[in-house]
Amino acid sequence: MLQKGLQSLSVYHALELALAFATFIIVLLTYIDKHK
Numbered sequence: 001m002l003q004k005g006l007q008s009l010s011v012y013h014a015l016e017l018a019l020a021f022a023t024f025i026i027v028l029l030t031y032i033d034k035h036k
Helices: 002-034
Strands: none
8 A cells, every 4th residue: 555655656756857857848949949
Protein backbone atom coordinates (compact mmCIF):
# COMPACT_ATOMS: atom_id res chain seq x y z
CA MET A 1 0.00 0.00 0.00
CA LEU A 2 2.71 2.46 1.04
CA GLN A 3 4.88 1.51 -1.94
CA LYS A 4 1.99 2.06 -4.36
CA GLY A 5 1.33 5.51 -2.88
CA LEU A 6 5.03 6.35 -3.17
CA GLN A 7 5.07 5.21 -6.81
CA SER A 8 2.07 7.37 -7.72
CA LEU A 9 3.73 10.31 -5.94
CA SER A 10 6.89 9.86 -8.01
CA VAL A 11 4.80 9.67 -11.19
CA TYR A 12 3.07 12.92 -10.21
CA HIS A 13 6.46 14.48 -9.50
CA ALA A 14 7.77 13.36 -12.90
CA LEU A 15 4.72 14.87 -14.62
CA GLU A 16 5.25 18.13 -12.76
CA LEU A 17 8.90 18.21 -13.85
CA ALA A 18 7.96 17.45 -17.46
CA LEU A 19 5.38 20.24 -17.42
CA ALA A 20 7.88 22.73 -16.01
CA PHE A 21 10.45 21.67 -18.61
CA ALA A 22 7.94 22.01 -21.46
CA THR A 23 6.95 25.48 -20.25
CA PHE A 24 10.63 26.47 -20.13
CA ILE A 25 11.20 25.21 -23.69
CA ILE A 26 8.14 27.08 -25.02
CA VAL A 27 9.21 30.32 -23.33
CA LEU A 28 12.75 29.88 -24.66
CA LEU A 29 11.53 29.27 -28.22
CA THR A 30 9.19 32.26 -28.05
CA TYR A 31 12.05 34.44 -26.78
CA ILE A 32 14.39 33.28 -29.55
CA ASP A 33 11.69 33.81 -32.18
CA LYS A 34 11.08 37.38 -30.99
CA HIS A 35 14.79 38.22 -31.11
CA LYS A 36 15.62 36.98 -34.59
